[in-house]
Amino acid sequence: MHVPFNLATELDTALKTAASAAGLDAAAFVPEVRTADPRFGDYQANGVLAYAKREKQNPRALAEKLLAALPADITARCDAAIAGPGFINFTLKPAALLAWTRAFADADALAAGAASALSGQTWVVDYSSPNTAKQMHVGHLRSAVIGEAICRLLAFSGARVIRDNHLGDWGTQFGKLIYGYKRWADPTALRREPIEELERLYKLGNEATPDGSPALEEARQELVKLQSGDPESLALWKTFSEVSQRAFDEIYARLGIRFDHYLGESFYNDKLEPVLRELTGLKIAGESQGALVVFHPEHPRFKTQPFIVRKTDGASNYATTDLATMLYRVEHFKADGIAIVTDFRQADHFEQLALTTQKWFAATGRPMPKFEHVTFGAVTDEAGKALKTRDGGTIKLKDLLDEAEQRELAIVRDKNAGRPESERFTEEECRAIARTAGIAAVQYADLSQNRSSNYVFSWDKMLALDGNTAPYLLYAVARIRSIFRKAGISPTDTNLAAAATAPETPAEIAVARKLVKFADAVRLATDTLRPHFLCLYLYELAGDYSAFNNADKVLVDDAPVRARRLLLCARTLLVLETGLHLLGLRTLERM
Template sequence: MSLPFNVAAHLSTSLRAAADQAGLAGRGFDPEVRVADPAHGDFQANGALAFAKREKLNPRALAQQVVDQLGALQASFDITLAGPGFINFRLKPAALLAWLQTHASEDQLRAGASAAHAGQTWVVDYSSPNTAKQMHVGHLRSAVIGEAICRLLAFTGAKVIRDNHLGDWGTQFGKLIYGYKRWVDEAALLSEPIEELERVYKLGHAATPDDSPELEEARRELVKLQSGDPQNVALWKKFSDVSLAAFQQIYDRLGIVFDHNLGESFYNDKVERIYRELAETGLAEVSEGALVVFHPEHPRYAKQPFLIRKADGASNYASTDLATALYRVEHFAADGIVVVTDFRQGDHFEQLFLTAKKWFAAKGYRVPELHHVTFGAVTGEDGKALKTRDGGVIKLKALLDEAEERAYALVSAKSPDLPEAERREIARAVGVGSVQYADLAQNRSSNYVFAWDKMLALDGNTAPYLLYAVTRVRSIFRKADLDPAAPPTTGASAPESAQELTLARKLVQFADAIQVAGTQLRPHFLCLYLFELAGAYSAFYAADKVIVDDPSVRARRLLLCHRTLLTLETGLRLLGLRTLERM
């Protein structure tokens, strides 16, 4: 009776086989299995309706033909027909118990989920700040969403390469070097390096207005850098090193470690090949002195050129981004590439991916899956861009500091008897986790409102609510003096009460949440699942005492507690959050 991790996928395979046995082989029957309304079952197959309409058959009769071939599933499911051909599946209590007993550790959950991307290599490009500038609130979403996507892809079997495509080249470095040579404060550079670089850049920018001799001097500094002048190259490397060190302090707090920090500068010597091959394949043409690509089959880009090389011969984002895509295919052998940026870059990446796919196909290169993962803006409660009180951009470091301080005040009010060091540790996990989760719980395509009171609330779909749910499960094992990693669940009977059954069914649906979030690259589906799981556990906890005298009942309730703890902690880690023993 043991079932695989992904019950929906198992049902899909069984339904296709049943359709073949019913004489539908080779006719494209798609079961369309999805999580059902609990009133009807655990899973529902809707494919009979579309197939019957296409084949001009009676959908209910067709569905019955398929059900008649599902005898092997009868041991695990109650199978019913509803309406014009919906096939409903409800797991039997014994099957629920068998699934829970089989999937007993994070390694076992991962093994079950790994089929989705097994053997594949995915490069995820996210965060990507500009060097010599502080990270601000606008960098939050790319970093948080990108990291969650990396973890979801890795959990579902992919080899994931994290690449931080830094903005580390361009005209601004001429002004920065100009300002640095005149106004740098060496003591400030040691204590607050990136803040000092930002200060001297602003001075350099202000001192080099258009058409001024000072601007010409800044341009000469840039030309010296681009020509390999040792002094300017050494300064540029210094800017990169101090920037990366400052960025890593933020990444450490968010649980992010990049495999590579290959910025725009890395691809400078690789763009000539792009121009040559796009011309050779007939994809690029010269228009008004510039090298461009048109996509005549596309309604928007038939007459809107994709600029590959400027008329003055200079490269741009398009040329370096194409070089980046090629490098990832050739050097990393990428089967998939994900780029995480805000929605305003949508047109650029749509044209980029159209161009790359045609170019790779024409040259016989590997053509990977290409995904531009976009996201909306972070706004204040007034619906406007999130700003400081004086109208400035909120620095990401300051935002995370404030989150921790607010969380510390809440923890201290709720648990004043805990040692201060523990309260600080809890505040770090809750504060930063609240910021991460508030972002991830939203559909990434939408803007979201940044509201401290809402994101730090102990109720609702928030990090504190879920982190507290974890500690509540752990408290059961602690009070019973049991090891939560290996509770005594031998001899557990199948779930019986309404709350036990609801919780067990929700646990089985973890696979579906992972599959949807990982396939669509939308972490909010996993957030919603974890929130619903915590709610099902809360109802179970309120209704059914765990530590009871009957050994089989106690074992099954400890089993449900353990699997809930396992699933919540696994899911929160996939989102990039740290969990706690208590709070």
């Protein structure tokens, strides 16, 4: 039996084939296959109604023609029925569910099945992007975890992914930082807490250089020296960058994030003038009130809002650097797609960047990659305000992760005290569990939200062992692993699939049907670049598995029943772990 990873795609193709065989205009017929309400089936085709209305035909009669013309391999695997005026519901037969659980036995098989139109494409994902010489704070969390999840989803679907951390490592702030460094640097503090000391020095330098002051002019001269390649200034800048990189990497390691490149703003410094010359020569950019700008009069919002690519004082800006970055990613990385992950407040900037790049590349014959600005909302407290420390300061990301681990450790210790003495974890094991579960809780709380929305940060909710949380899902994984330890076999044992029979009980069938939907969840999350769709699926799968585990004893004496239930456990474990890893979370074998 042919076993598709994504049955929705195969049903779509099959219905088009049936449309042609039934005498419909197959080119005009759109099946509109989607996941169905489980009460009515696994998939539903809604396209008959629109086609019938357009052709002035009876939709139910058309649906009957399509059912009669369905390919035999589809009817062998699915029960199809017409509902209402012409909806077609498809329900997978138990034998087809068994075939799927047998076929997709490991993460490699799942990934091979997930291959899509993205296969072979190169995608550059630009995310995190903190500023050098500053600590990462809670505001950097969303870009980092959403960006990493998107990278993993794209790669799982067959794309070649290039992770680029576009650091804010150039610009006017360095003049003030060097000014402060030369006057107030504390060598001891630089050795002990370098990034904190750099933040202190920048703050002092900024406060000491108000507009119009001689000190501000000195700071500007420090910047001029840096930008002109003064060896002493460059050496300081390099030190600032190295110190910052080490601090960033500590955070990324805790979050399980890695980058292929750290091509910050400084990397593009010598690539800006050629961009401006080309835009000017093509008459895409022109002078306006002393600045060099690009207008987009055809766009309703940007008719009078220029995209400034060179300021009135002749200095470049974010627009200049981002245009040079677009060019580099297309010419050097051969990018077919570019995704930039930032908060929603930068939407206008990146929309104008895309419009400008389209005009520029069209005029020069360069290929325009697919461009996605992946926006996200804010993290707030329960009053809807930005998260702050008790004294009103910005919460450092390091401190947030530390607190997550400490809070989770308290929960783990409390639960551990209630376990039989022979099964208790050591203190070292408790800390290891708390590290994984605490960090995962923070990541998942962010990813499980629709990224377009603000979300309320709540320790109680994100660390709870029930509800749509990381601890709940990690516990589901650990619970399944405990069954295999008790059974004395590995969840990857190939004998399970050979010995298993098709699911029979309602609970067995429900969890098997949910497993098959993994493909749809991955496709939806990847196509929309919205990881929360995968989070919701994993939560629902864990719920269906829990219901199955409570209704049907797994380790029964009847060998075929035992095998099929263990196989369902094994595939649930595989899909849960694969899905959580796609989100960037680490999992636990015991909890």
